[in-house]
Amino acid sequence: MDHLPRPGLGTSGYDGHDECVESVQTALDVGYRHVDTAQMYDTEAAVGEALDASDVAREEVFVATKVLPENLGHDDVLETARESADRLGVDTIDLLYVHWPTKAYEAEETLPAFDQLVDEGLVEQVGLSNFTPDLLDEARDVLDAPIFAHQVECHPLLPQEELREYARDDDHWLVAYGPFARGAVTDDETVVAVAEEHDVSVYELLLAWSLSKEQVVPIPKATGEDHLRANFEAKDLDLPQSALGRLDAIDERTRRFDPDRAPWN
16 A cells, blocks of 8 residues: 555635635645645645645645546546646646545446546546445446545544445555544543543544554644644654543444435435
């Protein structure tokens, strides 16, 4: 498995172009080397501006983006991926995802376009997002390129054991979006208690939990140097397995990113 820097920086939900540019630049200064964006987020141009302005060399930063569900027809994949690369200001997109296997997604039509982009050199690695195990099986049968990453909501209230096992067996990364479950998991009694006992924030604890899973790459979004730095430095926390195991033992389950069109519904 090739390297994917942990943690990454998510760029969904920033309050405008300038806030995104500033946050990405600050993150790169702090040490992040993996930036995640998407056509859906409308932040590709801001990420590209931050990359261009940063002192960090482009080849040191792993840049991932995702194709909108309505752009997943074969020709639309080819056209809009090139537009994404232009907005990002890159010759090669390090990782291009199918964002959701919905709307225009048809494995036999969509995925050959991703293979074509890899063959052309516009895309380095292929990723999928919000797939079920059955859809992953289908994609593997169609794709020539290996699946490099699968991105899903993942946190102690939705630990995704089956998809993490699938990632291990298939030797791909599981990229964890929503690691704080839009605040739901930060209020969990066990999470709060363990964080207090070990004198860390609930955010640091949750990222440490994600990072303790060998193949999991969390991509929290943050603004401000202090918040960005705290998230990044969670990788260096030395928490006992007994503490992280208490999060594994939480039996409540909640999914906070659950559109009606999702393939599991």
